[in-house]
């Protein structure tokens with residue numbers, strides 16, 4: 234073998250070693266878009282997940298994302314909506330990022346009859362991926378506003394759909410999922426409102442996201458305790474990162490949510506969500522809050538979604554930066 238050949242073999246071997254490197258170095262970035270920079274506030278639901286391949290997913294825009302113009306959004310490929318309640322779909326939203334205070338945000342901008350989620354998807358040309366009977370609602374809203382109804386994508390329980398390299402599945406959430414008549418409008422909407430009934434769009438959902446680095450995340454949505462969290466989320470999907478709603482009254486409270494984490498889902502890391510309280514001051518958890526009770530009761534690390542602070546998780550669900 235001549236000298237040049239040896240150099241070639243070495244170069245090819247080096248390239249092969251680079252290509253063979255495991256994807257462990259590629260992390261999923263999670264950025265909360267809450268009511269106040271650096272804090273965890275009562276209305277906070279929205280999280281952006283960024284896959285290592287660049288796909289950006291907005292989960293439950295709610296009211297703290299200041300409309301489609303919110304500069305924190307950037308590119309959004311996928312919008313997820315766990316269920317239709319106004320604090321998730323976004324019946325109203327912040328005037329601007331950080332408007333008002335943590336306790337009293339200025340969510341004076343109405344997003345009816347579209348919703349914050351739909352307005353964002355329209356402006357960003359995102360796919361809206363939902364389960365249950367929600368997809369036709371979103372398809373119609375997109376169409377009615379000049380968008381492409383095909384951008385509303387269905388994924389019902391037990392199946393999955395791959396969008397932008399991220400595999401998305403839905404799992405049941407034990408909650409309710411009535412569509413407020415304000416999104417329906419017209420005579421029908423008025424009659425339903427007068428009768429005090431909501432539109433039926435099927436069951437509320439949670440999500441299972443499998444990112445391109447292999448990380449599996451469970452986003453609980455609003456839910457009570459449900460055996461699927463053991464049998465399906467843990468047993469089948471083996472979720473390593475969980476976003477857990479802990480607010481009580483409407484969902485599991487901190488103690489129930491801690492049971493779900495410790496005994497059923499058994500993830501490696503948890504992000505607390507939907508606490509419905511002023512949970513932090515200067516970025517530190519306030520003693521005695523639901524968030525503090527949850528954090529203490531959970532056996533694995535619990536991370537607080539401080540607005541604007543990006544956390545990075547590896548394929549095994551371990552937080553490797555920003556926590």
Ligand SMILES: [Zn+2]
Pocket residue numbers: 318320321455483507
């Ligand atoms: Zn809620």
